[in-house]
Amino acid sequence: MKSKSNININARTRFIALLGILGAQAIVLSLLENFIPPVPGLPPGAKLGFSNIVTMFTASTMGFMPALYITVIKAVFAGATRGSAAFFMSFAGGVLSTAVMSLLLKSKRKTFGIIGIAVLSAAAHNLGQLIVAAIISGTSLFVSYAPFLLIYALITGCLTGSMLKIIMPALQRQSSFFKM
Template sequence: MTAVAVVMGIVESWFPPFFAFAPGAKIGLANLVMIIAIFTLNWRKVWVMEILRLLITALFTGFSVFIYSAAGGVLSLLMMYAMKQFGPRLVSKIGISVVGGFFHNLGQLTVAALLAQAYSVMIYLPWLTVFGMLAGFAIGMGGNQLIDRIKPIHELFVKESKLWT
């Protein structure tokens, strides 16, 4: 899963931004894998996967990208896990992904403001909030569909592994 997330992130970095007036606005394809991981793996494996994804992707995209990606990725993952604790009756997978999209952008902009010591970069927050939440919705929809299809396969492997232990 880590390898898939890395490849998706790198491939996505090759494409120009969708909107010139919202620098950095993109769908965040690697987050699709992270949503699936949050709902199929334990907490420790998801964190290891996130850290590895960030480090490996940084080898291909550069250290400056790593700083922003790490800030967004870590804050996003923390908030998605916090939202997941409310349970499926209160927050859907799509809702969790939307929260992740918002906090990913907030983390990145906060780091940009701190590094540049220019808090005026926060002017992009409304734009990136809209795009982040739309991207989170799209990623959540895709994740929801994939998780539903992965669940029977995952359960089959769990049953198979118990037979061999």
């Protein structure tokens, strides 16, 4: 009886605990991908966006707001470690990509599969960052980066989409610990 009552924590606590773990995983993934050496020919500073795996899982199983929390946690972490410019870049890209993926996941017709949604949300992420870069620098010349970023979004979107497919069972098991 004692052990039973210990497990019986209320739903909100479980929700917060799971969100904390998912947020930590998103941060660790974005930290780890910094160690991958830059690929020549691609824009410097471009990342693979592995933390999008976690965001997309959250958006699909828990909804838009939890996914947005993770985006904000990630942006705050980027801001704390790399400065305010990094915060705004991460925040704008994260919010835009989370919004796009949530809309596509929620849409009744389900036009796109996981891969298509991952590609579009990666493109939305880059678009958000381009807009912030344009605002910070006060020019629109970063538009010349756009074709690079579009190709990059294609590659990383396919990659993160496939990885989500592989990691899905593990993430679902993790969520089931929290009865979510």
